[in-house]
Amino acid sequence: MGGDYGPRCTVPACLDSLKKNPALHIHLVGQQEAIEQELLLYPKADTSRLTLHFATESIAMDAVPSAVLRHHADTSMGVALELVNSGHAQAVVSAGNTGALMGLSKLILKMIPGIVRPAIMTAIPTRTGKSHLLDLGANVNCTAEHLYQFALLGALTTEAAGLRRPKVALLNVGREQIKGNSQVKEAHELLKGLSSINYIGYIEGDDIFAGVADVVVCDGFVGNILLKATEGLAQMIGGRIRQELGRGIRAGLLAWLAAPVWRALQKDLAPERYNGAGMLGLNGIVIKSHGGAKREAFQYAIKAAVQAIEEDLPSYLQQHLHPLLEKCDGEKAACIE
């Protein structure tokens, strides 16, 4: 029900995903009328692997998360999370209210023991392929311990996805030891002693897109502003190129000649391909789709959920986090002394 387009986007995206992936089964949760009306538009679609669950309420995009936590039993988001909690489903995908999804996920699925706060992580395109950025807004006031845990979550999640000793970095205003705010400096002290993850130290803003690190760790305030700003900049550049291409008498020929260039850029850089941010640190898989995602982009979020299921991500995290969190407690004690 969530996002800017609701079932108009999510229903056809689910049908497309079912068609592409014969192993997929989708539980579609939402208001009966809205879903059924949308399904009527696709009479030929195979719905044999689609189960409908109706919820009378849905959470508004501007709902205050604390209010949502008191009344969620009949909301589409609450019902979907309960399906995962009860073992009927293996992952939740939602384009809805991020704060509500985070709060309800913590309430219903609970956190992995030892993890203080969940973090939101997304992939972004870089010069060398892609990197992963976290946190993206779940946590606006972060301590060094939060940043430390985000680094572990990011390292293990990308490792589970097949990266070998992913390079993990802390985002900072400089690469020198003396640079940074107090949280970042303290997190650096916690991380630099770890041998089990491949911590490479500080990186700066421009290093992100140079692809210097596989996992870039920052607090949610920085991450959220950074991600939205880069989206805004990319849109501005794309818009300006289209505007300039549309001018002059050579425009038609130019557009035709430039089409393959444009397609190649779209293929690598299009934000649709990077849709589907993982909420990490929960006892279960929760994927947040961009609120502005359309039919194609939402399928990438579903794909991200399928991948996390195939990796058995929550088990992998639980198993590998345990010794690291214990080590963390020991090192922190040493660090404070």
Next chain:
Amino acid sequence: MGGDYGPRCTVPACLDSLKKNPALHIHLVGQQEAIEQELLLYPKADTSRLTLHFATESIAMDAVPSAVLRHHADTSMGVALELVNSGHAQAVVSAGNTGALMGLSKLILKMIPGIVRPAIMTAIPTRTGKSHLLDLGANVNCTAEHLYQFALLGALTTEAAGLRRPKVALLNVGREQIKGNSQVKEAHELLKGLSSINYIGYIEGDDIFAGVADVVVCDGFVGNILLKATEGLAQMIGGRIRQELGRGIRAGLLAWLAAPVWRALQKDLAPERYNGAGMLGLNGIVIKSHGGAKREAFQYAIKAAVQAIEEDLPSYLQQHLHPLLEKCDGEKAACIE
């Protein structure tokens, strides 16, 4: 002497600027041999409005600012700032070590009374023209009062540059009142009551490039990472376009046809045009050039200094800040009660 290229960039940039602006007089400060060697390369240049000042030392790009503060008398940066302090020059332009430039500027020129910390502000391109972003790294741990003062400095500086009631916004993770970290929320409380500046509330990362505000205020940690990340992204996109344009047999024709498009984009978006960040809040004009600036870009930094001189910026700030800082003290007291 500073930046990635030193006199190889700054000397020809100065000669170009002198040629373009007949009212300009430049004091060139640095190591005698380096400057004279570089000047030999331009035997035909008019140097009648160029005064050389030799300094035996220069501050390394990676020097620790605290060490610089103890020994600066014979450094190019120190000599240049003393020229402004003694009234022999009206502005300093440097591509050198940002922390050292900030520290020495505070020490030699002093702060405008009432301003707690200087802030670095730059212009950035947006969909509707340009906006101004501050702080860009001078302050990594900011309180609400610092953000409040940055908003005042940004508003008055852009006003002095000719903007009528510039729209000033706080950068945040959402537009709703409940969003944000504690410093941002508190700064919002301080700003929203002011009638003398046009405070429009919170904006998000993507609003920056949409051109929603004329002045975007954030702490130096966020601002520095944001600016560098957007530079990195723009470079990546530019690089990818060039790479794609270079492929295939249609590349030559395409490049020729696309040249005007490329030029138009360069004209509006090229980072060179936005070089020259103001260090605001000081008793004097200090312009920081990007360390990576080349000959053309450095001229924009000199141009920014000329503009600030023509506006008599420090006097304008002093005069207009005074009542606002007093008001701030009153409102803060009320706010804390």
